Amino acid sequence: MWMRRKTEVGSQASEAYFGVAWPEVNDGLTYHDIVRPTDSGLTLIEFYFxxxxNSAPLQGWLQRIQNKQITIDGKVxxxxxxxxxxxxxxxxxRLPWREPDAPYLLQVLFEDDYLIAVxxxxxxxxxxxxxxxxxxVLTQLQWHACKLTATSSGCQKTHPVPVHRLGRGTSGILLCAKTKLGKxxxxxxxAEGTAVVGDKHTNSECNTMRKICKIYxxxxxxxxxxxxxxxxQPIGTIKYSGVAKGLYVASPSGKPALSSVRVLERDSENNxxxxxxxxxxGRPHQIRIHLSFIGLPLIGDPLYVSxxxxKCFHPVMSESFEKDGGYRRPENPVPGDSGYNLHAHQIVLIHPIINELIKITAPLPAILQTREERRANQPNYS
Incomplete structure (x- = not known):
């Protein structure tokens, strides 16, 4: 695949960072609905509940109505x-709330007129x-774009948007598009990479047909x-309290998924x-699921086991509710919980606009470096 391209563009870690500290509380949210003919005659509480x-129990929706948070045709x-x-x-x-703590600084790894990788x-x-x-990340990208292009007419219409996802606990390269064509x-x-796996091609055929390669x-x-x-191992979903669309797990009836794993270093002393x-x-949580499937779960993964x-098929739901009347998160682990060490280290792709080969690398956390890499990265004071 890569040999068919004329130019290879390498990228090194940039020292450029951007990000704005989070406000104490967010702006809340507004949800819009139009009553369909089939829902005509329902009461307000029947409609929402x-x-x-999955958003709130019956008492929560009653609280929201009585708290003047719902309007019909503009009237409370x-x-x-x-x-x-x-x-x-x-x-x-939805009333404003203080979101859980989260970092906000993003390092720019690669950027041109069409793409930005952070x-x-x-x-x-x-x-x-x-x-x-x-x-x-999306919010920081939007704020950054507004800052760079602020004019009397406001922000540019097209903001950089992520074109794939990384789990909240996963670090590393996130590829974003600046234009609709690039996106x-x-x-x-x-989509083509996932489809190739679904068509049951051999590994070498998959490698030849792909236009993007992700290494973790x-x-x-x-x-x-x-x-x-x-x-x-295919990946499917099961019902799981606190995850509205279901939890992704290893499942014989799931969708095709393929991961190639190579050992870099063994540590028998620390197992x-x-x-x-x-x-x-690109199935959700694919690496976490696949590694745990073969009996090697990520160290510190709060959710997936061999x-x-x-770990638990029936999470306990808290009986208390948020100030806005919604459910509190389950007391047992959910997919977004962090604590494991997984890093999107490299992406190699054919540039979607200029057709050049791009290789982007995100610096490795120390815990994910080999002994040789750690030695090479140590400062030399001689």
């Missing part, structure tokens, strides 16, 4: 038994979701016997192995 029961309504008519415009105003720190969510609606082509790269570093529990292993993982598909399954 039937459609958004506090009676939960108010009957709805087709076409009515509903707005629910080094995402562990603990920072990529896109809004759950309790993290403002404290995300669509990069999205196609990722991980520290796993246990000493891996084989020097290399290819994991083809761990440093590995390099190249993923040829077999690619969660």
């Amino acid at each position: 039937s459609k958004y029961k 309504v506090t009676l939960p038994d108010t009957e709805l008519r087709a076409g009515a415009k509903l707005v629910y105003h 080094n995402k720190p562990s603990g920072l969510q990529v896109l809004p979701g759950g309790l993290y609606q403002q404290r995300t 669509s082509r990069l999205a196609a790269y990722f 570093r991980a520290l796993v529990s246990g000493v891996m016997d084989m020097d290399e292993v290819v994991i083809k 761990c192995t440093l590995v390099q993982v190249e993923i040829q598909s 077999g690619g399954q969660p």
